[in-house]
Amino acid sequence: MSGTNKRQLSKSFAEGDGDGPAVILIEPQMGENIGAVARAMLNCGLTDLRIVNPRDGWPNEKAVSASAGATLVLDQARVFDNTRDAITDLHRVFSTAAIVRGMVKPVVTPREAANEMRGHWSAGRKVGLMFGPERTGLVNEDIALTDTLISVPLNPGFSSLNLAQAVLLIAYEWWISGQDVEDRYFHASAGQPASKGDLHNLFDHLEGELEEAGFFSSEDKRPSMVRNIRNMLQRTALTEQEARTFHGIITALAGRKKRRKPDHGGE
Amino acid sequence: MSGTNKRQLSKSFAEGDGDGPAVILIEPQMGENIGAVARAMLNCGLTDLRIVNPRDGWPNEKAVSASAGATLVLDQARVFDNTRDAITDLHRVFSTAAIVRGMVKPVVTPREAANEMRGHWSAGRKVGLMFGPERTGLVNEDIALTDTLISVPLNPGFSSLNLAQAVLLIAYEWWISGQDVEDRYFHASAGQPASKGDLHNLFDHLEGELEEAGFFSSEDKRPSMVRNIRNMLQRTALTEQEARTFHGIITALAGRKKRRKPDHGGE
Numbered sequence: 001m002s003g004t005n006k007r008q009l010s011k012s013f014a015e016g017d018g019d020g021p022a023v024i025l026i027e028p029q030m031g032e033n034i035g036a037v038a039r040a041m042l043n044c045g046l047t048d049l050r051i052v053n054p055r056d057g058w059p060n061e062k063a064v065s066a067s068a069g070a071t072l073v074l075d076q077a078r079v080f081d082n083t084r085d086a087i088t089d090l091h092r093v094f095s096t097a098a099i100v101r102g103m104v105k106p107v108v109t110p111r112e113a114a115n116e117m118r119g120h121w122s123a124g125r126k127v128g129l130m131f132g133p134e135r136t137g138l139v140n141e142d143i144a145l146t147d148t149l150i151s152v153p154l155n156p157g158f159s160s161l162n163l164a165q166a167v168l169l170i171a172y173e174w175w176i177s178g179q180d181v182e183d184r185y186f187h188a189s190a191g192q193p194a195s196k197g198d199l200h201n202l203f204d205h206l207e208g209e210l211e212e213a214g215f216f217s218s219e220d221k222r223p224s225m226v227r228n229i230r231n232m233l234q235r236t237a238l239t240e241q242e243a244r245t246f247h248g249i250i251t252a253l254a255g256r257k258k259r260r261k262p263d264h265g266g267e
Numbered sequence: 268m269s270g271t272n273k274r275q276l277s278k279s280f281a282e283g284d285g286d287g288p289a290v291i292l293i294e295p296q297m298g299e300n301i302g303a304v305a306r307a308m309l310n311c312g313l314t315d316l317r318i319v320n321p322r323d324g325w326p327n328e329k330a331v332s333a334s335a336g337a338t339l340v341l342d343q344a345r346v347f348d349n350t351r352d353a354i355t356d357l358h359r360v361f362s363t364a365a366i367v368r369g370m371v372k373p374v375v376t377p378r379e380a381a382n383e384m385r386g387h388w389s390a391g392r393k394v395g396l397m398f399g400p401e402r403t404g405l406v407n408e409d410i411a412l413t414d415t416l417i418s419v420p421l422n423p424g425f426s427s428l429n430l431a432q433a434v435l436l437i438a439y440e441w442w443i444s445g446q447d448v449e450d451r452y453f454h455a456s457a458g459q460p461a462s463k464g465d466l467h468n469l470f471d472h473l474e475g476e477l478e479e480a481g482f483f484s485s486e487d488k489r490p491s492m493v494r495n496i497r498n499m500l501q502r503t504a505l506t507e508q509e510a511r512t513f514h515g516i517i518t519a520l521a522g523r524k525k526r527r528k529p530d531h532g533g534e
Contacts (some may be wrong), residue, residue: 112450158309183379
């Protein structure tokens with residue numbers, strides 16, 4: 001499922017988007033999940049993966065096969081034997097965790113976390129995203145080492161994400177917060193938009209043929225019928241090529257009708 | 268990885284968030300992916316799953332096991348044998364597809380798609396999200412049946428998502444666009460924030476002990492030293508309980524110091 005388009009091709013690691021928060025996985029269990037995390041990271045331009053006590057050791061073949069080619073991330077992943085060593089060089093650590101009774105922490109949405117991480121990042125501070133083991137999540141000792149909790153406000157009736165999905169959503173917000181992309185644009189590689197002149201020729205052609213075909217039943221309804229047709233065609237925002245095609249359609253239909261006339265509709 | 272917190276518990280299907288865009292999977296290949304899609308959908312409150320010609324038939328055991336309990340979605344999923352039948356009742360269809368040369372379509376980001384879908388939805392129009400087969404993506408014939416392309420602006424050097432991840436990112440934007448959640452709040456289930464009075468008592472206690480300990484080397488530096496200490500404590504936004512703890516810390520340290528004095532620092 002490719003999400004690339006030419007608008008983004010200018011954006012690249014060269015601009016530093018390839019850098020960004022470190023992702024710290026605490027005691028991840030399945031290699032497949034580590035690989036899927038690496039894929040999600042690289043999707044969002046993150047490359048600094050740190051793994052604390054991976055259950056099945058490191059390197060891990062299953063991680064490689066699940067990474068869908070994000071080996072760049074796996075190859076430079078670093079393994080640590082405790083959380084403190086894994087985050088020593090960082091200035092701010094965010095972690096996803098269920099809210100824990102008795103823990104006093106600021107809690108932010110992924111979008112707010114992305115904004116705050118951008119702020120730290122552009123001020124030259126290194127930030128990290130910490131994720132706990134698949135089943136159990138972060139232990140309180142590790143939560144106590146983090147600055148801010150990230151709470152993903154999903155369907156409260158079914159909010160559990162797998163590890164790679166949690167990484168993807170937060171890394172996605174980080175990546176998007178650094179993008180400058182048009183929310184909406186018109187893709188018309190098929191050619192130039194039709195000029196107003198092209199469009200008006202089309203109006204004339206269609207309305208002339210409709211006239212001849214007796215389409216305009218009553219003279220007083222005619223102006224509004226014409227307006228409606230023009231609004232409809234206007235809205236389609238035709239390209240030059242599409243306008244030519246439309247001329248052809250009109251000619252074909254009108255021609256067929258005309259041919260039919262002499263032999264009383266026989267064909 | 269739970270993203271639920273009490274702030275969201277008020278949000279529920281009752282408010283209609285459980286409804287929303289239909290997700291249409293065209294010729295999905297692996298049951299695991301269909302199950303992961305169902306999970307991502309329910310994470311984001313979507314329940315209307317439509318499947319066109321699933322390769323391995325339907326129902327699919329692997330889909331159930333991969334759905335992590337999102338059977339609500341799988342149980343009511345509908346299977347169709349062509350795309351047109353699957354979208355007949357919808358008013359607007361968005362689809363994720365690589366930009367195709369020669370196709371004339373508006374292209375939007377997932378966030379913009381969510382906004383536009385909300386607009387249609389609140390106007391009573393039914394919308395759908397269409398996704399193609401894992402490897403090949405949507406064929407041009409299906410793209411031609413959709414109104415708007417969604418392009419996920421990920422790392423242009425590594426932008427390919429798996430099916431469930433693509434569904435998750437777009438469903439996530441839909442869900443978030445309907446949420447009204449504080450971007451940042453302070454979680455202090457441990458108790459009430461300390462009042463200014465509590466804080467000022469702490470200032471007095473600490474500064475008094477520091478006075479006695481000869482901490483304020485020079486009188487002219489003293490005011491700024493006091494300000495810095497107060498700013499530091501202010502910033503920690505203590506709870507009542509934490510303020511009491513801090514009083515205890517001061518007393519313990521100062522007491523130890525005092526005990527130490529007579530025997531010349533020996534212990």
